[in-house]
Amino acid sequence: MTSAAQPPRREVVTGVPRGTRRRPGHAPARPETDEQTPAGAVHVRSLMRSQLRAALYALGTLVLLVGTLPLLFVLPAAVLGSFSPSAPFVWAVLGAGVYPLMWLTARRYVRRAERNEEDFTGLVEGR
């Protein structure tokens, strides 16, 4: 490093100062994705819908696999009277089993969301 090089000034960055922020509302100008044009609006809405579907699918999986567990643990006792789920089962499910399930759900969602975006890019660029 040469001695002539001035060390750059040190700054702490905490975000874009509010005054200088660009006013929203004019970001995308491509006709295919511009909400102002009818075609653009249809495109963006279809992307949002497919992304929302992917998200709801993942959430549904979470509710079904994890959200129903408290009921599953209580149900046998309520129906059969005295029986309660064996402790090792609760330990195995809550202590270890749910984590890989949640991770796989997440990975599936990420792939699906990225595919949606690629499809959309292809649709827009392909004309």
Added chain:
Amino acid sequence: MNQTYAVAAVACVVLATVLIGALGLRISRTTSDFYVASRTVNPGLNAAAISGEYLSAASFLGIAGLVLLQGPDMLWYPVGYTAGYLVLLVLVAAPLRRSGAYTLSDFAEARLESPAVRRLASLFVVGVGWLYLLPQLQGAGLTLEILTGAPDWFGGVLVAVVVTGAVAAGGMRSITFVQAFQYWLKLTALLVPALFLLAAWAGDDAPRARFDAPAVLRQHTEVRVDDTVRIDLDAPLSVAVAGTVDGIRHEGRQTTLEEGTHRVESGTTLTFPPGADIPERASTGADPAGWSQPLAGGGDGYQLYATYGLILATFLGTMGLPHVAVRFYTSPNGRAARRTTLVVLGLIGAFYLLPPVYGALGRIYAPELALTGDADAAVLVLPERMVGGLTGDLLGALLAGGAFAAFLSTASGLTISVAGVLTQDVLPSRGVRHFRLATVLAMAVPLAVSLVAADVPVADAVGLAFAVSASSFCPLLVLGIWWRRLTPPGAAAGLVTGGGTALTAVMATRAGLAPEGWPHTLMAWPAVWSVPLGFLTMILVSLVTPRHTPPGAAAILTRLHLPEDLAARPPCEGARR
């Protein structure tokens, strides 16, 4: 516990935090460096930093303590903390990054174009951040007291000073390195001792932990009660008492306590013979030594409701925690934000496999902690108890260091986000000096409260922060990202109604205003009704104020959902180099 090793370990963690923070400071010198570097941060490093920040002492120490006390039902806490990231990933991760918001108030303003909603959101960010900082500082005090015998205010002050110094000096950038380091430190600090403990447990013929019956002492045990407790006995108990029980002085003689409730004064030492059942601590509602509220409380219906209250609060509350939202700003784009979140999910999932091991072993080898109320210390005392000798001391020191890393990392993340909001929305002008001032302010308030209100049971403020966040920021983020008809009046009404009622309900419960039975349970676990309330208010008020729909809503939603390469490209690319 060998204090020298523990003090050395805590000192090492503090020193490493300062050193790595300084290193990060050298690497990032300019504004542009900050931005460019944030685009070249490898997702692994970024994800480790996010996880390091997220895994607070409530995870490192608290879960094991809860499991020791209450059994496997308490595993819903780590499951909820993890699932919260899954919900965050699928509903808000990529759009939140694409909004370019640094704080939740930035998001509110960008989406709704309303300074009023921005100020309201800032209020909630600071409130939730302080609620979450409080138990970090108090917990640090308790932990250091257990480890070294230091006065209970010292740990909180130490954490406050180190964090304020690191944040004020380096800002966000250097903290990223510190937090990534602290994730791996925390994982190692739990994993290595766990392997030794499991080996010791196997060598001891692998006794089973019993949760459906009182824990049984394995050896002759002396228990010193530091804080006055009430105990419930199902059967007469034969025990040597030195101190005061039920107002009667005992001088270490063998005494039989009849069944029923007894009051053991502070400073009393109880000596149990081997094989004795450890008496249950009578629930007094507020347990200042716990991190989070236990779920139990009466019949099955209560328990089921409380479990769902916990599930809703943690699943939906994670996305609104100030220090979590801030982190998405460091991802280069929406797609990377998703992938980073996926790695985070793996990292915190791996971490949460370990605390239950300590909880179960603690139930077998250190059950008397359930009586003294120091269940959080289970993680720290097990190595000495089970392994012993120099190895036990060293493992205990490693755990002490990890616990302290947990306090430091979460506290610094929270301080940064609260200070960021204070700089932008509260202090008059901006600049580095004001960010530093805001950092001091962000830490000073919760520190002062934790020192003044040392005896007030604020420890379950963690659960409270999740419930408030789930009822206020979750509707704001989800509707803001997926519903184009959200209006500023709707958002403001939803924030106040959802977050406000959740806060009021929990505070009223803590103050003892809730009648016993269902009202108490409903108010102690508000998320089940306050989250739908927040959503409904936001939707209904938005529907009756359609004229207030921000003019740029459609364009903003496009930006939130479109991949960056499409949205950011200028219309005439050919004109550019």
